[in-house]
Amino acid sequence: MCGTLDYLAPEMVENKAHDYAVDNWTLGVLCYEFLYGGPPFEAESQKDTFRRIMKVDLNFPSTPHVSADAKNLIRQLLVKDSAKRISLLEIMKHPWIVKNADPM
Numbered sequence: 001m002c003g004t005l006d007y008l009a010p011e012m013v014e015n016k017a018h019d020y021a022v023d024n025w026t027l028g029v030l031c032y033e034f035l036y037g038g039p040p041f042e043a044e045s046q047k048d049t050f051r052r053i054m055k056v057d058l059n060f061p062s063t064p065h066v067s068a069d070a071k072n073l074i075r076q077l078l079v080k081d082s083a084k085r086i087s088l089l090e091i092m093k094h095p096w097i098v099k100n101a102d103p104m
Contacts, residue, residue: 005049006039010080013050021082024091028077035066040078056080069096 009025011018032040040059041052051057058078060071073096076086091097 005046006033006042008053009082010054010056011082013053018082020088021085024077024085024088025079025082027091028074031070031074031077035070035074036061036063040074054080067096069094069099072096 007026007029009018009022012022029039029041041049041057043049043052056078058075060066060074073086073091073094076094077091079085086094
């Protein structure tokens with residue numbers, strides 16, 4: 001196993017086979033961290049962080065600057081069953097992404 005603990009998907013924590021869907025999980029962690037200033041599953045110990053990841057123990061602190069659409073996208077990315085995580089194509093069409101995308 002390699003990588004920063006806070007970004008590991010449940011299937012990696014469990015030492016199970018994994019695929020590209022771990023990248024979508026990591027995107028969810030990054031979105032959360034950028035919006036809230038810290039990782040979603042951070043805990044006192046490594047064991048507790050693993051437990052929170054495995055349970056997808058996800059909490060959204062009350063803050064006015066994080067929209068319902070942003071929380072919705074994060075919820076769809078941080079799904080334990082990798083087959084049920086939002087796909088990359090669906091991410092690109094998500095209302096929060098569409099609203100905030102740079103038209104270049």
